[in-house]
Amino acid sequence: MARTLSxxxxxxxxxxxxxxxxxxxxxxxxxxPTVATVADGAPxxxxxxxxxxxxxxxxxxxxxxxxxxxxxxxxxxxxxGLSNMGESPDGRVVTRNATAAAADRGWTTIAIEAGPGGSYxxxxxxxxxxxxxxxxxxxxxxxxxxxxxxxxxxxxxxxxVAWLGGLIDxxxxxxxxxxxxxxLALETESRLGRLQGEVAKGVDAVKPHLERAAADLAVLRxxxxxxxxxxxxxxxxxxxxA
Amino acid sequence: xxxxxxxxxxxxxxxxxxxxxxxxLLLADREAGALSHxxxxxxxxxxxxxxxxxxxxxxxxxxxxDLLTAASTEGSSEANVALTDGNDQVxxxxxGKIYEASDLARLTDxxxxxxxxxxxxxxxxxxTGQTLIDLIAALASGFSxxxxxxxxxxxxxxxxxxxxxxEINKVTGQLMSILHPRQFGDLRTASLSLGGAVQHxxxxxxxxxxxxxxxxxxxxxxDVFTSSHVDTANxxxxxxxxxxxxxxxxxxxxxxxxxxxxxxxxxxxxxxxVRAALEASRSARSALSAxxxxxxxxxxxxxxxxxxxxxxxx
Numbered sequence: 001m002a003r004t005l006s007x008x009x010x011x012x013x014x015x016x017x018x019x020x021x022x023x024x025x026x027x028x029x030x031x032x033p034t035v036a037t038v039a040d041g042a043p044x045x046x047x048x049x050x051x052x053x054x055x056x057x058x059x060x061x062x063x064x065x066x067x068x069x070x071x072x073x074x075x076x077x078x079x080x081g082l083s084n085m086g087e088s089p090d091g092r093v094v095t096r097n098a099t100a101a102a103a104d105r106g107w108t109t110i111a112i113e114a115g116p117g118g119s120y121x122x123x124x125x126x127x128x129x130x131x132x133x134x135x136x137x138x139x140x141x142x143x144x145x146x147x148x149x150x151x152x153x154x155x156x157x158x159x160x161v162a163w164l165g166g167l168i169d170x171x172x173x174x175x176x177x178x179x180x181x182x183x184l185a186l187e188t189e190s191r192l193g194r195l196q197g198e199v200a201k202g203v204d205a206v207k208p209h210l211e212r213a214a215a216d217l218a219v220l221r222x223x224x225x226x227x228x229x230x231x232x233x234x235x236x237x238x239x240x241x242a
Numbered sequence: 243x244x245x246x247x248x249x250x251x252x253x254x255x256x257x258x259x260x261x262x263x264x265x266x267l268l269l270a271d272r273e274a275g276a277l278s279h280x281x282x283x284x285x286x287x288x289x290x291x292x293x294x295x296x297x298x299x300x301x302x303x304x305x306x307x308d309l310l311t312a313a314s315t316e317g318s319s320e321a322n323v324a325l326t327d328g329n330d331q332v333x334x335x336x337x338g339k340i341y342e343a344s345d346l347a348r349l350t351d352x353x354x355x356x357x358x359x360x361x362x363x364x365x366x367x368x369x370t371g372q373t374l375i376d377l378i379a380a381l382a383s384g385f386s387x388x389x390x391x392x393x394x395x396x397x398x399x400x401x402x403x404x405x406x407x408x409e410i411n412k413v414t415g416q417l418m419s420i421l422h423p424r425q426f427g428d429l430r431t432a433s434l435s436l437g438g439a440v441q442h443x444x445x446x447x448x449x450x451x452x453x454x455x456x457x458x459x460x461x462x463x464x465d466v467f468t469s470s471h472v473d474t475a476n477x478x479x480x481x482x483x484x485x486x487x488x489x490x491x492x493x494x495x496x497x498x499x500x501x502x503x504x505x506x507x508x509x510x511x512x513x514x515x516v517r518a519a520l521e522a523s524r525s526a527r528s529a530l531s532a533x534x535x536x537x538x539x540x541x542x543x544x545x546x547x548x549x550x551x552x553x554x555x556x
Contacts, residue, residue, distance in 0.1 A: 050473075058386055065392045065476060072553070074383045075473060075482075081335030081540040082377050083384065084296075097333065105546055106386065129268070144478035153478040153556065157393070160477035194399060198437070205435035212394050 043130035045138075045146035051079040052121050052139040054095065056107040062176045062184065064216040066157045069176050069184075069223050070164040074107055114172065115142050116163060178227035185220035188213055261352045273456045274371025276467040277513045281418040282378060283544070284515060285332045285492040295335070297494045299544065301328040332494035334540035337373055339366075342532035359508070362533040363520050367510055370518040370537045376471040377541040378491055379420055382482035383475050384543050385490070387411070388551035392476050395428035396421070396483075396554040398436065398446075404485040404550040405462060411547035413487035417464040421483035422472035425554055426458055475553050483552040490549035496538035 057071040064070075076098060080087040084101050086094035099109050112119050119142070126138040130149050140146065143156040143163075167173045195210040249256065276282065285297045303326030313320060343357050355361050389403040390396060401419075408417060421429070433446040440446060445461045453459060458466040464485060475482035484490075495517045500507045506522035518537040525532070543549065 061386055061388070063388075063392060065479075072388065073476070075380075075475065076384070077380045077473075079377070079380070081333060081337065081538075082380055083542050084331055084333045085335075086333055087335060097331075101331065101542075102384070105384075105543075107384070140474075141477045144474075153474065155476070155478040155556075157477065157479050160479075191399065191403075201437050203435050203437050205432060206397065206399075209391070209394055209397055209399070212391055216391065 041132055043149035044125055044127040044132055044135055045148060046128060046130045046151040047124070047126040047138050047146065048128050049126070049136035050138045050140070051077050051093075052112075052123075053077045054099070054112065055110040055120060056099075056102055057110065057173050058106050058108075059174070059177065060106065060180060062180055064184075064219045065164075066161040067215070067219060068161045068165060069181060069219055070161055070168075071173055071176070073110075073164075074102070076102060076107075076109070108173075110167070110172070114167065116159075117142070120163070176223065178224055181220050181223045181227065185217060185224055188217045188220060192217055261354070263354070265354055265356070270368075271372055271375070271456060271470050272368045274368070274375060274513050274516075275455075275457050276375055276378075276418070276420060276469070277371060277516065279418045279465060279467075280416050281465075281486050281488050282491050282493065283488055285330075285494040285540075285542075287334075287494065287496050287517075295333060295496075295538075295540075297332045297334065297540070299330045299332070299492055301330065301545070303327060330492055330542055330544045332492050332540040332542045334494050334496050334538045337370075337537045337539050339369060339535040340532055341365075342530050345529040345531070348531065359506070359520070359522070359533075362535070363508060363510060366518050366520050366535040366537075367512050369535065370510075370516055370539075371512045372471065373537070374493060374512070374516055374539055374541065375420075375469050377539065378493065379469050379471045379484075380473055381491060381541065381543045381549070382420075382473065382484040382551045383553070384546075385484065385549040385551045386546055387549070388553050390480075390552050390554040392480050392553065393555050395431070396425045396552065397432050398429070398440070400552060400554060401429065401464075401485075402462060404552055405464060407550050408485065408487050408548070413489070413548050415488040417485060417487050419461075419464050419466045419483065419485040419552065420472060421466065421468050421552065422481035422556075423468045423470060424556060425472070425481055425483050425552065426466065426468045428554065429461075474556055475551075479556060480553050481556045483554075484549055485552060486549040488548070489545040490543065492542050492544045494540045498536055498538065 053075040056074045056076055058074065061072040062069055063072045076083060078093045078095060079085055080093060084097040086097060088094050102109065112121055114120065121139050122142050122144070124138045124140055124146050125135045126146065127134045127136060138146075140153070141160070143160040145154040145156070147154070164173070168175050192210065192213040195206050195213055198206045199210055285299050287297070307326060308323055311323070341362065348357055351357050387407050389400045389407065404419070405417065430449050433449045436446050445459070448459045449461060456468050458468060460466070472481050472483050474480065497517050498509070498519045500509070501521070504521055505524060508520040510518045510520060512518060516537070516539075518535065521534040521536065523532045523534060
């Protein structure tokens with residue numbers, strides 16, 4: 001543990017009462033002994049190191065989070081050797097090939113600068129064992145809070161969802177296509193039915209899943225009913241010899 | 243009585259502490275058995291002797307990918323069928339670690355061997371394996387197919403949904419799942435309330451037992467591993483584990499040629515497949531000796547449909 005040694009001089013308190021001398025002896029002066037104090041400081045959040053990342057969205061990847069239908073983002077870790085991330089001669093991460101490969105699969109990156117306060121990333125000083133002399137850097141999203149001496153991560157889901165909603169509102173991410181929401185609603189409905197069956201059989205452990213599925217289904221149905229009518233396909237005759 | 247010889251009076255003859263003959267390893271993931279699973283496929287060696295740090299894995303739509311088409315009319319000329327192809331690429335990058343010790347540090351080594359070649363080799367093998375698993379685990383949020391609900395614990399329904407998704411996607415071969423210990427713990431807890439025929443299966447019953455290793459067993463035919471390297475997702479609310487079939491994940495490495503004049507060069511293999519090398523160097527001027535650990539690693543997602551993200555409460 002990083003220990004800062006500091007010594008303080010013994011000083012008499014100027015406000016202390018004067019030494020009273022009597023013929024029979026002396027009572028001494030008010031003083032504090034000099035000791036080496038050990039200042040450990042607060043332990044660091046207990047986490048391992050991690051690299052920064054880029055968020056990316058996919059037109060087919062959506063989910064319900066904090067009561068809103070939002071894109072399910074991918075985290076593209078900026079680490080050489082991972083998903084075609086490279087390294088420049090001066091040691092910076094080269095993202096070009098990685099983002100191109102992700103784009104081929106339908107993922108569009110979101111500029112880091114689009115986050116709150118100019119970045120959606122936050123850099124934390126952490127340590128796997130909390131000791132400040134073993135500090136490493138951990139990159140996390142702007143909506144994660146880390147705590148001294150703990151491996152707990154508190155997530156501001158409402159803030160994250162509000163940010164995603166803002167990206168949809170300003171056109172950075174197109175709104176969820178109605179057919180995707182409809183498909184999610186059907187899946188959720190099916191899951192809800194299975195969960196209801198399990199609860200009916202007395203499997204109480206799935207009750208949280210049931211409640212969540214019901215809430216998600218309500219969000220999805222509302223979204224689908226508000227969405228525009230999908231475009232119909234073109235009518236064309238198939239030639240057959242009857 | 244006087245002049246008794248007391249421990250408290252022998253400050254010149256005794257030392258404050260003595261080192262134990264053994265030591266305690268700080269806790270970390272160390273097993274890399276997941277790398278031997280057939281669902282994680284080796285792309286090949288990049289870099290040395292092959293002209294590039296990028297290994298390309300061709301994808302090809304043959305052996306039953308396209309069905310035969312019915313001939314339109316007798317004697318007519320059939321049109322060609324386009325051959326569907328593509329590729330995945332693994333870019334191999336340099337990874338390493340150096341421990342450097344002074345002569346004073348080495349000469350006071352009491353013999354537990356924490357600074358010797360055997361310990362450094364074991365460290366390199368474990369660290370390389372975990373680095374590769376860390377890279378593989380980072381791919382989970384990149385699969386377009388996912389199961390689970392944000393903020394909700396992993397359930398058997400999620401797990402079987404992942405299997406179904408992969409089956410619908412036409413995967414073959416042995417499936418594997420890499421979960422965060424929290425996710426696996428949620429699955430184990432769910433085992434306690436399983437009903438129907440499943441409760442009598444040995445798979446979930448085996449899960450309730452503490453395994454003492456990162457391989458947790460086979461559930462519904464899927465080999466389940468845990469790793470603390472599984473990333474968070476959705477602004478830290480969740481963990482992103484995965485279930486994969488062969489073809490979903492590719493990794494590559496490189497054979498490092500032994501440098502001429504190296505004082506000590508020890509090539510090593512992790513799980514019999516991942517190459518790494520341990521090198522010793524000496525700075526005589528400063529009386530420092532260093533152990534250099536080298537590995538060249540790369541990981542990439544392969545066939546998107548051969549993997550499913552399992553995104554559930556952290």
